[in-house]
Amino acid sequence: MxxxxxxxxxxxxxxxxxxxxxxxxxxxxxxxxxxxxxxxxxxxxxxxxxxxxxxxxxxxxxxxxxxxxxxxxxxxxxxxxxxxxxxxxxxxxxxxxxxxxxxxxxxxxxxxxxTAKDPAPQDLPEVGFLSDEELCLAWRRSFLLLEAARSAQARLTVVEERQRYLDELYRRSPDGVAAWLAAGALASGNPLPYVGDDDDRHTD
Structure with a gap:
């Protein structure tokens, strides 16, 4: 415009x-x-x-x-x-x-x-194989991708990707994610301080 x-x-x-x-x-x-x-x-x-x-x-x-x-x-x-x-x-x-x-x-x-400049969806690694730091970094980077998306399809792809990251974070540390959300989690925020210290989470 x-x-x-x-x-x-x-x-x-x-x-x-x-x-x-x-x-x-x-x-x-x-x-x-x-x-x-x-x-x-x-x-x-x-x-x-x-x-x-x-x-x-x-x-x-x-x-x-x-x-x-x-x-x-x-x-x-x-x-x-x-x-x-x-x-x-x-x-x-x-x-x-x-x-x-x-x-x-x-x-x-x-x-x-x-729309043509939007990057094509890439094959993403299985989130279960990411470390806590890698998973949280991928979450934060996905926010930048969402901000840069120009088409509805590109935004939907990134939103689905972010949902995968959030689901995996919750699977590993439900209490940590709950505490992060209660503390006013931002879409661009870093959940690592909450989920990374959870000794009771289930990992592969």
């Missing part, structure tokens, strides 16, 4: 300026009648495309989607044509720049990018 409202505001300001410029260029180049015909064609095209896209949705949602697409196309489509007609390649660059920097598109690309 955009890192600040300032960036989003700047994009909308540029879009409004480019749209107004494009519409004025269209009227100046083809006259009011030509601009009207272009707006009408853009609206009809938007209705056809939007009807196909929202045909399977709820009727009220579909009508709203078609209406938004029609209004946007009636303004943005002719404005883009006016910019390209008036400035040629420069107009193409303006239209492409505003398109690829649109907040919705940027958010979508970033979401997909971070």
């Amino acid at each position: 955009y890192r600040s409202d300032r960036g989003r505001f700047l994009w909308w300001w540029c879009l409004c300026l480019a749209t107004l410029t494009g519409l004025l260029c269209m009227i100046a180049k083809w006259g009011p009648a030509g601009a009207f015909v272009c707006v009408l064609l853009a609206a009809l095209s938007a209705v056809v495309v939007a009807s196909a896209v929202w045909s399977g949705n709820d009727s009220r949602q579909g009508v709203k989607g078609i209406g938004r697409a029609m209004l946007a196309s009636m303004v943005l489509g002719p404005a883009a044509i006016g910019l390209i007609g008036a400035f040629g390649f420069g107009g193409v660059l303006i239209v492409l720049t505003l398109t690829v920097t649109a907040p919705a598109l940027v958010e979508l690309v970033r979401a997909r990018w971070f």
Whole structure:
């Protein structure tokens, strides 16, 4: 997503300026009648495309989607044509720049990018073979992995991993885990001082 409202505001300001410029260029180049015909064609095209896209949705949602697409196309489509007609390649660059920097598109690309960047689940060692120190260290490291996870699937994988660590800690030292929790255990905390000193825990 955009890192600040300032960036989003700047994009909308540029879009409004480019749209107004494009519409004025269209009227100046083809006259009011030509601009009207272009707006009408853009609206009809938007209705056809939007009807196909929202045909399977709820009727009220579909009508709203078609209406938004029609209004946007009636303004943005002719404005883009006016910019390209008036400035040629420069107009193409303006239209492409505003398109690829649109907040919705940027958010979508970033979401997909971070999902792809999530590390694939790795084969984990059997927790029963870890020492107390190794198990507690794995618990603390898993918190950092959870913080770094970008997708729901990656977070779920780490949560399941942390549950395995916690279950093993409880199996070894139920009293120690209970004392740790009673002391206000943090998700990133170290349970070793509580479970490592439990002489009554069961180990393999």
